[in-house]
Amino acid sequence: MTDSDVRSLHERVERKARRLHVLHQARTQCRSGCSSCCVDELTVFEVEADEIRTSYAELLARGTPHAPGACAFLDVANACRIYEHRPYVCRTQGLPLRWIDERDDEAVELRDICPLNENGPPVEMLAEEECWTLGPFEEELATMQSVSHPELTRIPLRTLFK
Numbered sequence: 724m725t726d727s728d729v730r731s732l733h734e735r736v737e738r739k740a741r742r743l744h745v746l747h748q749a750r751t752q753c754r755s756g757c758s759s760c761c762v763d764e765l766t767v768f769e770v771e772a773d774e775i776r777t778s779y780a781e782l783l784a785r786g787t788p789h790a791p792g793a794c795a796f797l798d799v800a801n802a803c804r805i806y807e808h809r810p811y812v813c814r815t816q817g818l819p820l821r822w823i824d825e826r827d828d829e830a831v832e833l834r835d836i837c838p839l840n841e842n843g844p845p846v847e848m849l850a851e852e853e854c855w856t857l858g859p860f861e862e863e864l865a866t867m868q869s870v871s872h873p874e875l876t877r878i879p880l881r882t883l884f885k
């Protein structure tokens with residue numbers, strides 16, 4: 724398991740997410756400076772934490788984390804300081820999301836979208852392929868994690884700062 728495996732996954736996510744961002748650009752308010760999705764509670768698997776540690780050693784050693792209440796990696800202009808190597812979870816924000824929830828032995832499909840991007844066709848009406856499906860990439864990351872780190876521990880992003 725190497726950083727390049729994580730980078731390759733991020734590139735695939737990026738290509739797929741970009742297509743959906745173009746498809747939904749009429750309703751999407753996502754832009755630099757909007758940090759509504761950049762909450763303080765985000766966590767990543769060790770394999771993605773390693774990618775950030777490798778790429779931003781100086782920032783993590785000497786930088787100042789954003790004040791608690793928002794992601795530690797935001798700068799004073801509410802822009803992401805690790806944008807190029809941001810984790811998977813940050814790459815699908817703003818898109819219509821769908822996922823399968825198991826309830827009482829029954830699989831139920833749920834959908835959601837950022838409230839800022841609600842102005843458009845209801846997400847329930849979108850075709851499956853017009854939504855980002857949560858699950859497959861998370862499973863890939865979990866598999867990568869299990870190869871190099873036996874425990875599926877998740878790391879709070881804030882704790883990466885020294």
Ligand code: SF4
Nearest residue numbers: 761794796797803813
């Ligand atoms: S890592 Fe960057 S994109 Fe992800 S939540 Fe933090 S500031 Fe936002």
